[in-house]
Amino acid sequence: xxxxxxxxxxxxxxxxxxxxxxxxxxxxxxxxxxxxxxxxxxxxxxxxxxxxxxxxxxxxxxxxxxxxxxxxxxxxxxxxxxxxxxxxxxxxxxxxxxxxxxxxxxxxxxxxxxxxxxxxxxxxxxxxxxxxxxxxxxxxxxxxxxxxxxxxxxxxxxxxxxxxxxxxxxxxxxxxxxxxxxxxxxxxxxxxxxxxxxxxxxxxxxxxxxxxxxxxxxxxxxxxxxxxxxxxxxxxxxxxxxxxxxxxxxxxxxxxxxxxxxxxxxxxxxxxxxxxxxxxxxxxxxxxxxxxxxxxxxxxxxxxxxxxxxxxxxxxxxxxxxxxxxxxxxxxxxxxxxxxxxxxxxxxxxxxxxxxxxxxxxxxxxxxxxxxxxxxxxxxxxxxxxxxxxxxxxxxxxxxxxxxxxxxxxxxxxxxxxxxxxxxxxxxxxxxxxxxxxxxxxxxxxxxxxxxxxxxxxxxxxxxxxxxxxxxxxxxxxxxxxxxxxxxxxxxxxxxxxxxxxxxxxxxxxxxxxxxxxxxxx
Numbered sequence: 001x002x003x004x005x006x007x008x009x010x011x012x013x014x015x016x017x018x019x020x021x022x023x024x025x026x027x028x029x030x031x032x033x034x035x036x037x038x039x040x041x042x043x044x045x046x047x048x049x050x051x052x053x054x055x056x057x058x059x060x061x062x063x064x065x066x067x068x069x070x071x072x073x074x075x076x077x078x079x080x081x082x083x084x085x086x087x088x089x090x091x092x093x094x095x096x097x098x099x100x101x102x103x104x105x106x107x108x109x110x111x112x113x114x115x116x117x118x119x120x121x122x123x124x125x126x127x128x129x130x131x132x133x134x135x136x137x138x139x140x141x142x143x144x145x146x147x148x149x150x151x152x153x154x155x156x157x158x159x160x161x162x163x164x165x166x167x168x169x170x171x172x173x174x175x176x177x178x179x180x181x182x183x184x185x186x187x188x189x190x191x192x193x194x195x196x197x198x199x200x201x202x203x204x205x206x207x208x209x210x211x212x213x214x215x216x217x218x219x220x221x222x223x224x225x226x227x228x229x230x231x232x233x234x235x236x237x238x239x240x241x242x243x244x245x246x247x248x249x250x251x252x253x254x255x256x257x258x259x260x261x262x263x264x265x266x267x268x269x270x271x272x273x274x275x276x277x278x279x280x281x282x283x284x285x286x287x288x289x290x291x292x293x294x295x296x297x298x299x300x301x302x303x304x305x306x307x308x309x310x311x312x313x314x315x316x317x318x319x320x321x322x323x324x325x326x327x328x329x330x331x332x333x334x335x336x337x338x339x340x341x342x343x344x345x346x347x348x349x350x351x352x353x354x355x356x357x358x359x360x361x362x363x364x365x366x367x368x369x370x371x372x373x374x375x376x377x378x379x380x381x382x383x384x385x386x387x388x389x390x391x392x393x394x395x396x397x398x399x400x401x402x403x404x405x406x407x408x409x410x411x412x413x414x415x416x417x418x419x420x421x422x423x424x425x426x427x428x429x430x431x432x433x434x435x436x437x438x439x440x441x442x443x444x445x446x447x448x449x450x451x452x453x454x455x456x457x458x459x460x461x462x463x464x465x466x467x468x469x470x471x472x473x474x475x476x477x478x479x480x481x482x483x484x485x486x487x488x489x490x491x492x493x494x495x496x497x498x499x500x501x502x503x504x505x506x507x508x509x510x511x512x513x514x515x516x517x518x519x520x521x522x
């Protein structure tokens with residue numbers, strides 16, 4: 001139910017503030033702060049209570065709280081000087097003092113009730129937004145509606161585990177069940193940028209589900225795929241389909257958002273746009289793009305000092321610099337990467353992306369493999385379909401000597417996101433794992449795949465050289481070693497342990513032996 005005060009309508013269901021018939025853009029914490037004050041308008045709310053409620057008890061400076069209160073006042077047409085709606089009570093806190101009405105009694109205040117609650121179409125949230133529509137049951141059997149609906153509900157729940165994604169609730173999406181809809185209209189009515197729609201068909205004991213991701217503004221298709229299974233165990237089938245769809249959708253949404261951010265003029269970029277540009281540069285994996293990624297991510301944290309994921313991805317950029325021998329002042333850069341990772345974890349322990357990137361950085365840069373694995377495992381509890389957490393967890397397990405467990409994590413990541421922009425990193429991890437396991441041909445095959453996708457990837461080329469050498473293909477090993485020496489002229493056998501935190505002695509010995517036979521100097 002909306003709250004009506006002054007010339008404002010505060011709609012909790014749509015998470016929208018309208019003032020003077022215009023939608024007012026508000027940051028999530030600013031909106032939550034306003035709602036909290038309005039709902040507790042009968043009393044003074046202390047600063048500590050606000051911090052506990054809005055920031056979950058995290059350490060928040062007085063200036064941060066003051067800036068958010070000022071943002072709330074600005075959004076509703078108030079100010080610190082006037083204090084018409086929000087009053088500062090010295091040494092106590094804040095109180096909302098505006099007269100608040102419900103739609104039922106709006107008519108008695110001179111406000112036309114119908115006009116008061118006639119809220120414009122929802123504005124797009126600041127972050128990516130999606131609605132998952134009920135799948136069309138094409139089986140001819142209405143009794144199977146509940147099966148198709150169950151899959152959609154699971155997909156909504158799985159996508160909701162991505163903190164960076166706004167997902168419309170099931171009850172809103174299902175109002176379109178059984179209706180012929182225009183995707184653009186759905187986008188306007190629900191206030192989302194993307195719509196996922198699909199169909200359900202069965203033949204004997206098999207089921208086929210098709211899905212397509214559509215841009216609600218333009219009608220353009222970003223992704224389409226189909227999934228098949230057997231109805232023997234419907235819950236297992238639903239889990240498989242949910243994992244496949246959720247794992248595939250997240251990277252596609254990220255790509256679409258990156259393209260959107262790339263086309264925005266620089267002067268209108270916000271923290272999230274800079275973050276997206278940084279992620280896009282990170283995926284390119286070159287020395288120049290990593291430098292650019294760090295620049296964008298630092299801009300994101302300047303605009304939003306509480307942006308946990310931006311700190312975490314910046315920390316991970318230092319992992320990539322170390323992995324490719326690009327660090328200048330090694331000690332300083334290692335320390336900076338660890339600092340950024342810890343900052344991300346401190347800011348938001350519920351952000352799976354932040355925990356995944358930070359956990360790997362703390363393991364690889366800080367040497368705390370077990371602590372890093374614990375953070376990555378927590379990320380997977382928060383979001384089991386996050387391919388990044390799977391493959392980074394695989395790498396830390398590789399360095400910790402858990403080779404077969406690492407392979408399971410890497411394979412799972414590639415199943416979740418077969419078109420992932422970081423696929424070459426997963427392939428390189430598989431190459432290392434098979435090298436450690438003594439499967440030289442498999443190691444070579446995976447390393448070649450990673451090398452084809454990114455010829456400047458030092459780890460992939462080094463594994464290619466070592467696996468060729470250990471398999472007796474010396475000429476091929478020497479050609480690969482020439483690329484290794486070109487990419488990192490300072491790499492030596494004695495430095496492999498510093499380059500990669502390989503804790504299992506025999507694994508390190510295997511890698512060093514292969515590199516020695518390929519021609520890497522002592």
